[in-house]
Amino acid sequence: MDMQGILDEIVERVATLCHQGSVAAYIPSLSQVSPEKFGICVAMADGTVYGAGDWRTPFSIQSLSKVFSLALVMSYDYDSIWRRVFREPSGTPFNSMVQLEADRGIPRNPFINAGALVVTDRLLTLTGDAAGSVRGLLRRESGNPEVEVDEVVAASEAGHGHRNASMAHLLASYGNLENPVDDVLANYFNQCALEMSCEDLAKASLFLARHGVSTGGTPFLSPNQSKRVNAVMLTCGTYDAAGEFAYRVGLPGKSGVGGGIVAIVPGRCSVTVWGPALGPNGNSVAGIAALDAFTARTEWSIF
């Protein structure tokens, strides 16, 4: 299989799709990114890496960080997080508070904002520095010691963070936070404001394609844990378009409002795409089209 050829072809095909979406505008620093950027990177299980387009340009990982904070919590504390967060698709827009209230403070899954706040809170208790732990994991797995928080983005998130603050206080009112609201929010905003390239992210998520084995060769998660993170990504990873993503792409995947998507072909490879223009559900328009083309060409859908 000519992987490089496939990626080059995909970059060409999705070039114009950026005009069908719009860049996240809720904070100024994200809204200034050019919608025409597009990158794709594939990291094979054996460590070989292929890339095309803007695959080495760093961008704001945003919700992609939620995969890594969940993996970290599971690595410390296998299964206890599931007493504080469900693992069901939300069926409602990603930051809805309706569900949280109906379910008395237990978020539907760890990839909606409310659930990610609970995971960050747990990680903060376990490590004393949730955002630092996520950054440490990402540096180690990507092999890039320069992975860093974009302080402008982090400050901007905090300045526009009333909705996340509202959610955190609601969690606290149900007794589902262990740490002070402000500490949880600061860690959450920092982990979302990490900057990484497609290359960094494909390497950093490779352990999910290698049954939990880290790039250094040691087990980070057990095979069972790795499978389960993938299962949660498939059912809950792309906001309220999880069914659509499974239908079109057929891989576990997690998207972020920075325009990145991480997808996993278990046993084979991880794939990261980046295109800042988002569709109505908050997922990268070019990114989803690229992953659709990727599974069509490789026939590597899990279904």
Place this chain on the structure above:
Amino acid sequence: MDMQGILDEIVERVATLCHQGSVAAYIPSLSQVSPEKFGICVAMADGTVYGAGDWRTPFSIQSLSKVFSLALVMSYDYDSIWRRVFREPSGTPFNSMVQLEADRGIPRNPFINAGALVVTDRLLTLTGDAAGSVRGLLRRESGNPEVEVDEVVAASEAGHGHRNASMAHLLASYGNLENPVDDVLANYFNQCALEMSCEDLAKASLFLARHGVSTGGTPFLSPNQSKRVNAVMLTCGTYDAAGEFAYRVGLPGKSGVGGGIVAIVPGRCSVTVWGPALGPNGNSVAGIAALDAFTARTEWSIF
């Protein structure tokens, strides 16, 4: 791999779990089934069949019929059904009308009752006899010409069918039914009241493990269509426990209130389990435990 040994062991392990659930009680004919029944059958892609427990005892397939009516509609009419039904997890109990109203008559997916009514309506338009078409497909694929509607169950469903009638009228009020409400309901109740064994069902669903190729060797669905039915099963097949099912079992699956579950290992086999005692989400307690054990032993999770 000693498949027969695995199945025998599973039957032994799940024997007592039936006491953790309760048999569907909304119609008398279902409530009389013994909760202690349990069967499992695996049909390999090459046609080999393994079974254990009550794997040859017929039971009411109920919502399992929804997989086959959807496959039939897609076989006639590739993609147009998706203008009338979404393919997203519902996030709410399986027969909720809330979502249907909020979405102005477009059901969340083809496996909740409202969505299945739309699929049945479409199949009725395409074939003139929706329940007959489903029965025909099931007879052909299972090789069992005696697959038949249990008339007592069908009459019982119709007699207790106010909720489905309510849903059908609501769909009609949004212009999302092509046929008279009573005709759609009659076909729907009949297809749900078909009786089949685990063996029949494993054979009948084998095409989903063979990229769309029927037991007779001819293509019934395209590989792409087959993958997509599996994707919808994974995200929407087990009511509002789809995330939990993906997490524990890791296979596309569809459950029914008769206690049956059909699961697919793409490229390898189909698996059918049957245990009439249901848990709080309407899925067979013993059935889910059996599939959990099955993927743990075989390591055939798709993740």
Place this chain on the structure above:
Amino acid sequence: MDMQGILDEIVERVATLCHQGSVAAYIPSLSQVSPEKFGICVAMADGTVYGAGDWRTPFSIQSLSKVFSLALVMSYDYDSIWRRVFREPSGTPFNSMVQLEADRGIPRNPFINAGALVVTDRLLTLTGDAAGSVRGLLRRESGNPEVEVDEVVAASEAGHGHRNASMAHLLASYGNLENPVDDVLANYFNQCALEMSCEDLAKASLFLARHGVSTGGTPFLSPNQSKRVNAVMLTCGTYDAAGEFAYRVGLPGKSGVGGGIVAIVPGRCSVTVWGPALGPNGNSVAGIAALDAFTARTEWSIF
């Protein structure tokens, strides 16, 4: 007080408001009414009647009938209806099914469609002919023996009645109907399709301004029952604009999609207005403005 002068002035003032709304279009027979019609009638507690504009033109009373069916049920059977329907404002659009499902088949109040179906069902049990009883009451109190069902409207309602059928089946699924769905619907459609003028309606509702005493001088309701029907009208009579109506008009009132509104000044008079063009909440635009002007001029708000 020059009541005739007040009414003439109101007719003049609201003449142009009809262009701010639109005539109900869900059934053809209603949509053909001229939006420029407007009538107002006041019936004083002593029997004196004042009218202006099209106050003697009959129109479709629609939901105004719900006041009379409720009064009839209470006259037979004081308080038992409240076990089957609440008396709280709905807070949601008038035909929503969400609430009905959340409240397990108990409608929020007798003036939303679901609640009115329950009242009609009860009246059917009590009298054997719910629509006939309502017609009888309206003929007797208005003194007009020609009050009659518009058969074209009734047939039209039945032909476009999927939503009401859906609601009736949902009530039945919760065990909250005593009679067959089709019988309840037929009675409901007939009582809604009665035709009356402002004059007829002002006379017919006068008992609510006379502490329950009918036009013939005999008690129809007790003073307590009469007050309570008025209380339910105030909190629930104008769909999800009850707060707005209380704020602007300050009287108990009930509106219908035919453009009529009945309002009560306890101890003094009943007022009926009619203007077919409806605002976004389904209430007559000119009618609400007229009642607003009426209470401003007379200072007869209950607050």
Place this chain on the structure above:
Amino acid sequence: MDMQGILDEIVERVATLCHQGSVAAYIPSLSQVSPEKFGICVAMADGTVYGAGDWRTPFSIQSLSKVFSLALVMSYDYDSIWRRVFREPSGTPFNSMVQLEADRGIPRNPFINAGALVVTDRLLTLTGDAAGSVRGLLRRESGNPEVEVDEVVAASEAGHGHRNASMAHLLASYGNLENPVDDVLANYFNQCALEMSCEDLAKASLFLARHGVSTGGTPFLSPNQSKRVNAVMLTCGTYDAAGEFAYRVGLPGKSGVGGGIVAIVPGRCSVTVWGPALGPNGNSVAGIAALDAFTARTEWSIF
């Protein structure tokens, strides 16, 4: 009419009802109040005051303060508050966030917590000291210069205020707060923690029975504004039991979790009751029974 006799009789009748409810327990300082307290006070339009039971014992006014902050905002700024808050019954429990999200940050009415936060925010902008303005109004109208905030209660509210903080941040995320979240919350907690007796409250709310004329004889609100505050009290004043309150009592009223209820007989008098044990909707059990008996005896229902 022997008003004193009526009040004495009511105190006797409701004495035992306190055992049918329970004292608010969400903050320690409220939970320590004896459930057996009961007081009632009537202030006639001419200034005569009648009282019985614990009518001179101060208690925490809690949500009763919302009537006075709304009246103050209307006195400064007639109608502009209604661009930021609706005046419809909520139809859901009093502190629900569902509605607020569905309505994009516009609370249903000024008497649910979210709406009261918006009113307090507006009053803070208008006066620079919202809680101080409310206290000033209450001192002036009650003639009691010792009306004061209970600092222990205020601190306790703040310490258990995650839910109100969540709501305030959600309002801010929709741009519906003019002042910093912490300032709005501090003012809100202080106004709720004011302590007053039934006597103080009956005098302080008398302007609503006197068409807006203050106890000093000068107009505080216009007659129109006064009527409108009463209308909002009737439709929205008793959480999601407004329909029930109108049905049983038939007066505009506002309740608080401290067990107080203020009710108005327009043109005649104001009535305040206090009984700390609350029913399931958060209204004083003995208080509602007392008002029910009061309107039955006096026949002063507005209906």
